[in-house]
Every structure is written in structure tokens, then in C-alpha cells.
Amino acid sequence: MRRLVNVTIDAQLGDIYVCGLILGLGIITMKSVFAPAKEAGMQFIPSETLEIDRKMRANKPFYDLDLRPADLRTCDFEDVVIEFSEERATVEAARCIHCPDPAPCMLACPTNNDIPSAMWLIEHGQFSEAANLYHAHSSLPEICGRVCPHEALCQGSCVLNKHQTPVLCGALETFTVDYKRRHEGRAIPLALPTGKRVAIIGAGPAGLGCADQLVQCGHAVTIFESKPAPGGLLVYGIPNFKLPKDVWMEKWQEFENAGVKFVGNTYIGKDKTIDDLFEEGFDAVFIGVGSEIDAKMEDTPGTDLAGVYEATDFLVRGNVDPSLLPASSYKPLEIGKRVAVIGGGDTASDCLRTALRLGADEVTCLYRRTEKEMPGGKKDRKFARDEGAKYRFLTQPVKFIAGADGKLAAVECIEMKLGEPDAKGRRKPVPVQDSNFSVACDTAVLALGYWPDPIIGKTTPGLETHDWGLITADKRSGATSRPGVFSGGDCVTGPDLVVTAMVAGRKAASAIHEYLKNK
Numbered sequence: 076m077r078r079l080v081n082v083t084i085d086a087q088l089g090d091i092y093v094c095g096l097i098l099g100l101g102i103i104t105m106k107s108v109f110a111p112a113k114e115a116g117m118q119f120i121p122s123e124t125l126e127i128d129r130k131m132r133a134n135k136p137f138y139d140l141d142l143r144p145a146d147l148r149t150c151d152f153e154d155v156v157i158e159f160s161e162e163r164a165t166v167e168a169a170r171c172i173h174c175p176d177p178a179p180c181m182l183a184c185p186t187n188n189d190i191p192s193a194m195w196l197i198e199h200g201q202f203s204e205a206a207n208l209y210h211a212h213s214s215l216p217e218i219c220g221r222v223c224p225h226e227a228l229c230q231g232s233c234v235l236n237k238h239q240t241p242v243l244c245g246a247l248e249t250f251t252v253d254y255k256r257r258h259e260g261r262a263i264p265l266a267l268p269t270g271k272r273v274a275i276i277g278a279g280p281a282g283l284g285c286a287d288q289l290v291q292c293g294h295a296v297t298i299f300e301s302k303p304a305p306g307g308l309l310v311y312g313i314p315n316f317k318l319p320k321d322v323w324m325e326k327w328q329e330f331e332n333a334g335v336k337f338v339g340n341t342y343i344g345k346d347k348t349i350d351d352l353f354e355e356g357f358d359a360v361f362i363g364v365g366s367e368i369d370a371k372m373e374d375t376p377g378t379d380l381a382g383v384y385e386a387t388d389f390l391v392r393g394n395v396d397p398s399l400l401p402a403s404s405y406k407p408l409e410i411g412k413r414v415a416v417i418g419g420g421d422t423a424s425d426c427l428r429t430a431l432r433l434g435a436d437e438v439t440c441l442y443r444r445t446e447k448e449m450p451g452g453k454k455d456r457k458f459a460r461d462e463g464a465k466y467r468f469l470t471q472p473v474k475f476i477a478g479a480d481g482k483l484a485a486v487e488c489i490e491m492k493l494g495e496p497d498a499k500g501r502r503k504p505v506p507v508q509d510s511n512f513s514v515a516c517d518t519a520v521l522a523l524g525y526w527p528d529p530i531i532g533k534t535t536p537g538l539e540t541h542d543w544g545l546i547t548a549d550k551r552s553g554a555t556s557r558p559g560v561f562s563g564g565d566c567v568t569g570p571d572l573v574v575t576a577m578v579a580g581r582k583a584a585s586a587i588h589e590y591l592k593n594k
């Protein structure tokens with residue numbers, strides 16, 4: 076028999092719904108409910124306790140997300156997706172067929188969000204309670220719901236994919252967490268102060284995931300960041316039309332309210348070192364500096380011409396409010412009417428879409444393999460196409476050509492064909508002899524990928540690094556070769572995702588907590 080009971084456990088987390096399985100436990104504390112279910116990776120509302128008709132649910136009609144029309148959205152940098160209404164959210168959540176535990180969507184989500192339980196709560200109008208479930212698993216649910224490549228993670232593993240369209244887990248996560256913030260506000264639950272101090276280097280998703288968990292254990296956290304504002308690539312990379320900056324600003328307020336101290340414009344390795352931080356009295360250090368150095372087009376003449384930009388510089392100057400710009404990016408961005416973007420990842424899609432919003436008439440992506448090999452997500456590519464971007468595949472730029480005014484006028488390219496697979500099984504692009512042609516353009520953006528910044532490794536004795544500066548750290552704990560120093564996110568894995576970086580920060584926080592207990 077299924078019975079839902081409403082148990083008020085903790086004023087900060089509000090009402091929590093538990094099901095028959097844990098009835099009769101007597102006093103239910105936060106720890107006894109959340110922690111074991113979470114540790115065991117179990118669903119909070121086990122599917123076997125629900126009396127539902129899975130077939131009927133699987134055949135319910137699907138209504139896709141509403142988007143702003145492409146011709147309107149290229150006129151501004153506002154969000155592309157129109158948020159769910161309460162009614163739409165309940166209808167969409169009711170399509171979940173509640174797979175037996177463990178549900179594939181939970182397993183595919185890097186933070187193991189309890190999606191089926193959240194769907195049940197949303198279906199029954201319990202939006203804040205669903206938000207509590209997301210907050211219990213994730214430090215940035217309002218961000219991940221928006222920017223995760225859902226088609227490759229939670230939604231990609233939904234069993235409805237076999238015959239239907241998957242449940243829109245990401246949009247529902249965004250809806251519930253936004254709902255809670257607007258209607259009730261949210262505070263990070265804090266423990267009594269331990270007197271221990273942790274320095275975090277880098278205010279991106281990894282550093283934030285770590286800070287969120289450490290303050291919940293009672294440790295004092297200071298984040299040192301080289302940029303003027305916190306957020307990492309959430310601010311200085313991902314454009315506003317994918318992640319509105321006010322969503323991030325509201326989130327940052329939550330961290331500030333929890334006492335997380337932010338020290339901007341401080342480049343660790345130049346302004347001070349990790350040894351200096353220990354000397355200042357910090358008990359442990361977490362490094363979450365990302366992997367943000369733009370890859371160059373070595374040996375290609377003309378990359379220094381006016382009109383040729385690196386992706387980060389282009390995105391930051393094109394998207395970020397001037398008050399948040401680092402001094403190196405103050406110069407206004409000048410773009411022409413014909414823009415070529417070189418590369419095939421998500422950054423390339425973001426550059427194409429930014430160029431269209433900055434007023435370019437013709438925006439073309441040049442990529443040396445075919446669409447099948449493109450590393451970027453399909454969803455962003457579809458948005459870019461709908462907004463007017465064009466793609467030229469099997470095309471490799473070999474020279475950037477200046478016009479009479481000395482500025483970029485064209486890109487000379489060579490046609491490519493796919494050759495033998497490389498070590499990773501990806502077919503190598505091979506130039507076709509004498510196939511050179513030129514593409515007229517006045518702006519080119521190089522979106523070729525990112526490398527780590529080796530400075531932390533070079534200035535921290537005993538800290539092991541590899542492959543041009545990636546930090547060597549244990550996958551589970553983030554422990555590095557230097558006692559008391561932990562690391563996670565893109566600076567350990569190379570460029571990856573917001574959600575994976577945030578999870579790495581959370582895992583390291585739990586190892587730091589253990590380390591501090593024994594210190």
C-alpha cells in the first residue's frame with residue numbers, strides 16, 4: 076500500500092515527503108532520511124510503491140518546450156527558452172513512467188539527481204519539495220537544468236526514447252528550483268563553525284560545488300579568483316541566451332549569504348602562491364582553475380590580423396556586461412558583416428549565435444571533419460541553424476588574408492576528406508591536393524578548444540601535473556600529490572561540463588572535511 080506522509084524535518088529544507096518504506100522508523104531526522112537513501116543511490120519515492128499504469132503514461136502526448144521565434148531572439152541576448160507554467164510542468168512530469176530503482180536517468184546524471192521522485196512531486200504540485208531533492212544532490216541545479224547536454228545525459232537515457240520523446244528533465248529541474256527561489260527563497264543550510272579555513276582557487280562550478288559543501292560542514296571558505304566577478308565560465312564563457320546572468324547573480328547571493336568570502340582580481344601563481352595561502356593560516360586548499368587557455372592555430376599565417384579573435388575574448392567582450400570585464404577585455408568588440416567561426420564544439424555554436432546577435436549578416440562555421448564527428452551538442456547546433464548560421468564541413472583554414480586596409484578580408488581554406496581512424500577511432504581529416512579556395516569574411520573566430528594554464532603547477536612545489544599542466548588528482552577524493560591540496564573540474568579532466576566540474580568539487584569537499592577532522 077502506498078501512503079505519503081508529510082514530515083517537517085528541518086526548517087531550512089521545509090517539508091519532505093517520504094513513502095511507506097520508511098514509515099514506522101519513529102523519529103525521522105534529516106540524516107536518517109536523506110543520507111542513507113542518497114548514499115545508496117536510492118530513489119526517495121521508490122517506484123514499486125506507486126500504483127501507476129506505465130503503458131498509459133508512455134502513450135501520453137508530448138508537448139515540446141516553447142522557444143522564442145528565431146528571428147526575434149537574434150535581436151537580443153535574452154533566454155531562448157520560454158519557462159514552463161505550473162500546469163505545463165505537472166503535465167510534463169506526469170509522462171515519467173517511474174522505472175524500477177535505479178532509474179537509468181539517475182544513473183546517467185553525473186550528480187545522480189533523484190529525477191523519478193522529483194517527477195512524482197512535480198506531478199502532484201509539490202514544486203518546492205522537488206526543488207529540495209535537486210538541492211540535496213546538486214550545488215547548481217538552476218544552472219545544470221539549463222546548460223547540461225540533456226540529450227547525452229538524463230534525457231538521453233530515458234526509456235521513453237525507444238518509442239516516444241524523453242521527459243524534459245532539465246527544464247523541469249530549472250522550473251522547480253526557480254519556483255522555490257521566487258516563492259520561498261533558498262538558503263544554504265549551515266553547520267556550526269568548526270574554526271577551520273579552506274582556500275578555494277577559482278570561482279567556477281568546481282570551486283562553487285566545493286564551497287557549497289564545505290560551508291554546510293561548518294568550515295570557513297574564501298574563494299580567490301583571477302577575474303573581477305565569481306562564476307568562472309558561467310559568466311566569462313557561456314552566453315546569456317543559454318544562461319541568463321541574473322540567474323547566476325541570484326545564485327551567487329546564496330553563496331554570499333552563507334558566508335562564502337570572495338577575493339577577485341587575484342591570480343594565484345602570480346599575485347600569491349599556494350604556499351602563501353598556507354602561511355596565511357588556511358588549513359586546506361582546493362584548486363578549481365579550469366582549463367581556459369585558447370588553443371592556437373600554430374603555423375597558420377595571418378592569425379594576428381585585425382578581425383581575427385580567440386573564442387574566449389570574442390564571447391567575453393560580446394556577452395559580458397562591461398562592469399564585469401577584466402582590464403584586458405575593455406577594448407570594444409568590432410565585428411563585420413561576414414563572420415567565419417572555426418571549430419566544431421559547443422564554443423563554436425556559442426560564437427556563431429553571438430555573432431548573429433551582434434548584427435552579422437552571414438555567419439559560417441568552418442569545420443575540418445563532417446557533422447557526424449562534431450564534438451558539440453546537437454541541440455545548440457539546431458538553435459544556431461534556426462537562427463541563420465551556415466556550416467561548411469571538410470574545410471580547413473590554411474591562411475588568413477588581409478585586404479587593402481590591412482584587416483582580415485578572407486580565409487583561404489583547403490578541402491578535406493576523411494582518412495583512416497586515429498587511436499580513438501575518429502577518422503582523421505586529410506587534405507585534398509590542390510583544392511584551395513577562399514571564404515570572404517571580415518571577422519574570424521578561432522574556437523579550437525582549450526588548454527590548462529600551467530602556472531599553478533609551476534609555482535607549487537610537490538604538486539604533480541601532466542599533459543601541459545593538468546593537475547594530477549585522485550578521481551574520487553580530488554587529493555593531489557601535495558598534502559592538504561585537493562583539485563577537481565576542468566583543470567583535472569580537461570574541458571568537460573558544468574555538472575561534472577561541480578560534482579568533482581563536491582567530492583573533494585567531502586575528502587577535505589575528512590582531512591580536516593584528522594588535522
Ligand SMILES: Cc1cc2nc3c(=O)[nH]c(=O)nc-3n(C[C@H](O)[C@H](O)[C@H](O)COP(=O)(O)OP(=O)(O)OC[C@H]3O[C@@H](n4cnc5c(N)ncnc54)[C@H](O)[C@@H]3O)c2cc1C
Pocket residue numbers: 222223224276277278279280281282299300301302306307308309312313314317341342343344363364365366367390421422425528530531563564565566570571572573574576577
Ligand atoms: C564557451 C563555452 C560554453 C560552454 N557551454 C557549456 C554548456 O552549455 N554546458 C556545460 O555543461 N558546459 C559548458 N561549457 C563547459 C563548462 O563551462 C566548463 O566545463 C566548466 O565551467 C568547468 O568548471 P571549472 O570550475 O572546472 O572551471 P571554470 O568554469 O573555467 O572556472 C575556473 C575559474 O578559475 C579562475 N582561475 C583560473 N586560473 C586561476 C588562478 N591562477 N588564480 C585564481 N583564479 C584562477 C578562472 O578565472 C575561472 O573563474 C562551456 C565552456 C565554454 C568555454
Ligand code: SF4
Pocket residue numbers: 183184185186187188190213219220221223225228229230244245248574
Ligand atoms: S544535473 Fe544535468 S544530467 Fe542531471 S538531471 Fe539535471 S540536467 Fe539532467
